[in-house]
Every structure is written in structure tokens, then in C-alpha cells.
Amino acid sequence: GTQVRVEAAQAMPVRALPxxxxxxxxxxxxxxxxxAVAGVGPATxxxxxxxxxxxxxEDLIGVPFAGPAGKVLDRAMQDAGIAxxxxxxxxxVKHFKWEPRGKRRIHKTPxxxxxxxxxxxxxxxxxxxxxxxxxxxxxxxxxxxxxRRDLALxxxxxxxxxxxxxxxVPTWHPSYVLRxxxxxxxxxxxxxxxxxxxxxxxxxx
Ligand code: URA
Numbered sequence: 001g002t003q004v005r006v007e008a009a010q011a012m013p014v015r016a017l018p019x020x021x022x023x024x025x026x027x028x029x030x031x032x033x034x035x036a037v038a039g040v041g042p043a044t045x046x047x048x049x050x051x052x053x054x055x056x057x058e059d060l061i062g063v064p065f066a067g068p069a070g071k072v073l074d075r076a077m078q079d080a081g082i083a084x085x086x087x088x089x090x091x092x093v094k095h096f097k098w099e100p101r102g103k104r105r106i107h108k109t110p111x112x113x114x115x116x117x118x119x120x121x122x123x124x125x126x127x128x129x130x131x132x133x134x135x136x137x138x139x140x141x142x143x144x145x146x147x148r149r150d151l152a153l154x155x156x157x158x159x160x161x162x163x164x165x166x167x168x169v170p171t172w173h174p175s176y177v178l179r180x181x182x183x184x185x186x187x188x189x190x191x192x193x194x195x196x197x198x199x200x201x202x203x204x205x
Contacts, residue, residue: 027117029095034059039090047087048131050141059096064089072174080197092144093118133203138173171196
């Protein structure tokens, strides 16, 4: 297949990303995915939200945060007063990693080598969009955005980090919120995510 090499130095406009991404063979995740899911949003958004990888729905539709996690994120963004179409939404990994369980496709956490293989694409998006603030949703996004593996999400959740001259606000992933066992835990995690989005919004002012 065609090998697509992405150099951080060669800037690619975000509108060129979907077709370039669709040819990426830097790891094997493309084999079992329907399509690569590029980021969506304004090419010059001040705010970028980074998730982990597309889920089942996103893989089929081709748009980030279109499924259940997206619903939770939408609610938090709405509560924070951030219009979804004002932010650039993307993921650390662009192909859906899954394993079959009966008729369902169950999400599998991407391996570090897959996060690393996909990182040039995220770097492209960061370079092209040049957001002032990045919200990292979950620990995969935190590692992908900061390039650091020594940061525990629980230690920096809701804080403002400065990475490469950019402001990064790490918070829980909406799927993590959904997976928490109790209603009270879910509410607390949702409120923390909402507070992080509010922090991000303030930083944009
Ligand atoms: N989870 C993510 O991290 N990203 C999506 O796009 C959907 C679910």
C-alpha cells in the first residue's frame, strides 16, 4: 500500500487531512476500521478538544464524538457555553480499535505504539489549527498532546499545563464518566469535566 509519511515541518491544511489520513498505514488499525476519522471544526479554532479514538458510531459515520460519549461531551459543552461548532474536535488515534464480542464491536484501548504512530497527524492538526487552548480528554489524549508518559491524569485533572507554548487542560474522558458505577460518581466526574471546560473557556477570553 501507499506509505504516507507526515513530517511535522510540512504544514498541511486541515481540509487536506481526511484524504491523507485515509491512506495512512503507519500502524495496523486501518485494517479493521471502516474509515479514518479526522478532526472537525474551524481551521482556526482557539479551542481544540482531543479524545482517545473514534468509537463504533464515529467509525461508521466518520465524525468524532458522534456516539454516546459525544452526547455527554455535548451536554458539558452546552453547560459551559461552548458551541460545538466553535471548537475543533479530534482524537489522539484516528482509527477505531475494537474486538468482536458477539455481534458487537467492543472498544479496545490503543497501545502506546499506535498512539505514537498516529501522533504526527495530531501534530499536523495542532500546527495547522494553532489553538490557544487544548482540552485533553482522558489519559491517552493527555499523553498524546503533552508527549509525556509520567503525568498521571488524576494528578493534573482540571489544571492548566503549559506545553510547547500552548495551554493544555486535562480532564476525564466522557466515556470514563459513563462507565463509572454509581450515579453520584458519574455526577462528580461530569462536574469536573464541566469545570475543566469552563477553565478552558476562560483562558480563551
Ligand atoms: N471517544 C473518543 O475519544 N472520541 C470519539 O470521537 C468518540 C468516542
